Amino acid sequence: MTTAAITADGRGSSIPEPEYLDLLAAVTAWVEGPGEEWAGLIETTGTVPDALWKELRGAGFLSLAAPANLGGRGLSFVQWMGLMEIFSRSHASVRMIVHVVNGTWRAMNPHVDDVQRRKFIRPSVAGDLLVAFTLTEPGNGTGADISSSVRRAGDTYYLTGRKHLITFGVRCDYWLLFARLAGSTGSGGTVALLVDRHAPGVEVEDTSDTLGVRGTDHASLTFTDTPVPVANRIGEEGDGLAVALGGFLTPSRISVAMSCVGLAQRAQQLAVSYALERTTFGKPLASRQAVAFALAENAADIAAARALTLHAAAAWQDGTADAGSLSSMAKLTAVDMLTRVTDKALQVHGGVGYWKTMPIERVYRDARAQRFEEGTNEIQKTVIARGLLGRFQAPAPDGGRVPAPAGPGTAPAARP
The missing domain is CATH 2.40.110.10 (Butyryl-CoA Dehydrogenase, subunit A, domain 2)
Structure with missing residues (x-):
């Protein structure tokens, strides 16, 4: 990204590709190493210990998405989605922490004065204030x-x-x-x-x-x-919904969509590994066509949802008019994809996948929560339909209606 100006919600910020690739590798190593240990502890105790918050803050994982002028790492939104994809393969509470802390500043920052920015925004970006x-x-x-x-x-x-x-x-x-x-x-x-x-x-x-x-x-x-x-x-009196929906909801829905992609990738990884290791009647489970086809369907499902989510992320990053509709499309599509993928992944495990001793059991439970976060599927359909139908509302010179070109790219942003 070459844009010099950085808006109050961080659009225009980015880091060089080599630095970004190093960061991707570091996050991946943490998720697959310490992150797995934390996941086991959280499931055992039912709580997220303060030490985990401290570790995430110390690693800089709570200030990745904010621009450097607020004390953040300065990732572009598309770059941030690449990291969310990885974080979402970890425990759902880890994903929730980095998602929320890296997002709430977006709602506030466009509307605060300098005093509020020093008192609330910077400490929030630093992870010192929740x-x-x-x-x-x-x-x-x-x-x-x-x-x-x-x-x-x-x-x-x-x-x-x-x-x-x-x-x-x-x-x-x-x-x-x-x-x-x-x-x-x-x-x-x-x-x-x-x-x-x-x-x-x-x-x-x-x-x-x-x-x-x-x-x-x-x-x-x-x-x-x-x-x-x-x-x-x-902000001012009357700005409440603008704060709530304007700078937060659209990018947050895209982030939840990418969370679905990451969690689906984890489910698929577990299913593939189990299918290759499990033997039935002298053959690996993966050699059974029904199992192989289920895994193939999962792979296609994940790739499609990921592509739409990145398309929505780029639209919001570039400030296009259809970003609101696309965010709902991405969230709706990714949530439905995650439901299908985790169900098939659990089915590949057979009855043993239902036991808490198997990682797929937690992934299956965590997946269901995504269908509520940042609005149900029914809300997403309302937003999409409003944008779609709104394209036909402009009167033509002869008093008729002017249909817009087909495709989601022309739909205006919409709010629930």
Whole structure:
């Protein structure tokens, strides 16, 4: 990439190819070495120890995606997706940590002032301050459906409402929380606030006992007149949804799609190894056509999803109008691919793959979580359809409708 200007969300940043290849090798070595040891410990204890956070921070893995002027490594977004592909072959909690910490700064940085950038963004990029993205509410449908409200008195907002399914909501330092001004409707009344984890008037319920992604903490939160300084508002009043959806959701969906690709690669690797080692009736399992065909289908499925995800990543990196639609296409396609691949990979293992002693069992459980992260498949279809149908809304000079050229490349960006 030759672009000199670096935008607030990091687009325009990149590192030289030799340096990037060295970084790919280093991440791969960590995932296949220490990462596997950490995976076993997390599954045994059900928690992510502080020592792992410290190791990831010390290795620089929590500041890879941010530009150098924020203290990051300065990867381009496409380069970052190459690393996400590798991290996602590790334990799901490892993937979750690097995904979240390398992403939340994108939502905040375009909207902060210099004081906030020093206080919140730089420490977040360094991994010294953990910010939990806090949008979803228990009584509403999508993340953009917000009931939590604030009323302002002088230099303080008072927050009342509930949030749930908040990743790192227990151990974070701040919640990047989205609410609306009391009495307002629509996106124009929304605000983004950094709420101190230890602010008064907050009830935190640990809801971390999940099917997969063991070790990552999740929280349900109840706020009752919780004071939040106006100085902790990100952007202006009315910018809440722009902060939540503008700089975060599109690249995050692409990142989740690439996470699906990486995890599918791990499932395929386990299935191929088992098929080559397992002998039935005197022959390797891989020699059975049914098994070989299943593995071939997996390989094609993974390659197709990877190509679409990289296409979406390049579109967002270049700022094209169809990046929003493409991000949903990539996430929808990759999630469905992961479902098929992990199911076949487990089937190749036979009954033994159902036991916790086999690595494929954890991969199979972790894969299911991807279907909820950053919006369900139904939400992705809504975004894609809105962009697709929106191409036909421009009136022609004679009062008719002008159909756009076929293909996703012409679809405008859309939000749920």
